[in-house]
Amino acid sequence: MTFRPRRSVLYMPGANARALEKARTLDADALILDLEDSVAPASKGEARSLVAAAVKAGGYGRREVAIRINGLDTPWGVEDLKMAADASPHAILVPKVAEAGDIVTASRIHMAMGGAEATRMWAMIETPMAIFNARDIASAHQAARLSCLVLGTNDLLKETRATAAGGRLAILPFLSMTVLAARAHGLDVIDGVYNDFRDEQGFRAECEQGRILGMDGKTLIHPGQIGVCNELFSPAPEEVAWSHRIIKAFKLPENEKKGVITIDGKMVERLHLAMAERVAAIADVIAG
Numbered sequence: 001m002t003f004r005p006r007r008s009v010l011y012m013p014g015a016n017a018r019a020l021e022k023a024r025t026l027d028a029d030a031l032i033l034d035l036e037d038s039v040a041p042a043s044k045g046e047a048r049s050l051v052a053a054a055v056k057a058g059g060y061g062r063r064e065v066a067i068r069i070n071g072l073d074t075p076w077g078v079e080d081l082k083m084a085a086d087a088s089p090h091a092i093l094v095p096k097v098a099e100a101g102d103i104v105t106a107s108r109i110h111m112a113m114g115g116a117e118a119t120r121m122w123a124m125i126e127t128p129m130a131i132f133n134a135r136d137i138a139s140a141h142q143a144a145r146l147s148c149l150v151l152g153t154n155d156l157l158k159e160t161r162a163t164a165a166g167g168r169l170a171i172l173p174f175l176s177m178t179v180l181a182a183r184a185h186g187l188d189v190i191d192g193v194y195n196d197f198r199d200e201q202g203f204r205a206e207c208e209q210g211r212i213l214g215m216d217g218k219t220l221i222h223p224g225q226i227g228v229c230n231e232l233f234s235p236a237p238e239e240v241a242w243s244h245r246i247i248k249a250f251k252l253p254e255n256e257k258k259g260v261i262t263i264d265g266k267m268v269e270r271l272h273l274a275m276a277e278r279v280a281a282i283a284d285v286i287a288g
Helices: 017-025 041-057 077-087 100-112 128-132 134-139 153-160 165-184 200-213 223-233 237-251 270-287
Strands: 008-013 030-034 064-068 091-094 120-125 146-151 188-191 217-220 260-263 266-269
Touching (some): 008 017, 008 223, 017 030, 017 041, 030 041, 064 077, 077 100, 128 134, 134 146, 134 165, 188 200, 237 260
Parallel strands (some): 030 064, 064 091, 146 188
Antiparallel strands (some): 260 266
16 A cells, blocks of 8 residues: 655645746645635636646656646536646545535546546535535545545634634534544545644644644645644654564564564554554655
């Protein structure tokens, strides 16, 4: 199995040619070239052309490149999806996914337009209905080529009339439900944005909270947030070292067929081996 770090996932406005060029030099794990929220209606066509040219030109190196299209129920969504099918990014981020059928439909239309099967689908989880249906949405991962759930916390706050005060206390159940749904079906899940990009202390605290909740990374709105995000969502050195010890121990001839072993007086099961292999693999990619 191939593991891919998605610690820092940076939104880049599709209508901004300079931003699309600068993205090639940033240390983000993934980029979302955005055609939706950050682009005014009058600029949708221009943004689509700029994003198409940027993706086809390449030059993004190891960075995972996703295109966030407009909803298929908008005047721009179908043309966005058609462009994405031609440009072949790593992923297509579908907004306002409310039920499993939404992401399956987007995937099937993309394939019918000649889209590459290797292009994955990412689903925005940003409405109350999406939270209620998170398990069903995640369960459609094979039919929809779905690999990642992306939380839209600003929209969740708006739709629920909650606030982000108190360490996002009001929406913590929504975040945890999404993590559970993703993990039940082997998907990654990316936390929502932190709006005050000048507030490093607050941003750091929210990254730490997301890591505790089980998030794989966080969506970002400013390049200045990348460094802290990469730091906090990377496996700690001691975690990597312990993971390598577990892997090495299970490879010993006397342990190859055991389900449980002891390392330094600690009981270690094969589920810990699977966790260790993931940590070690991601650490190797980050180091590389």
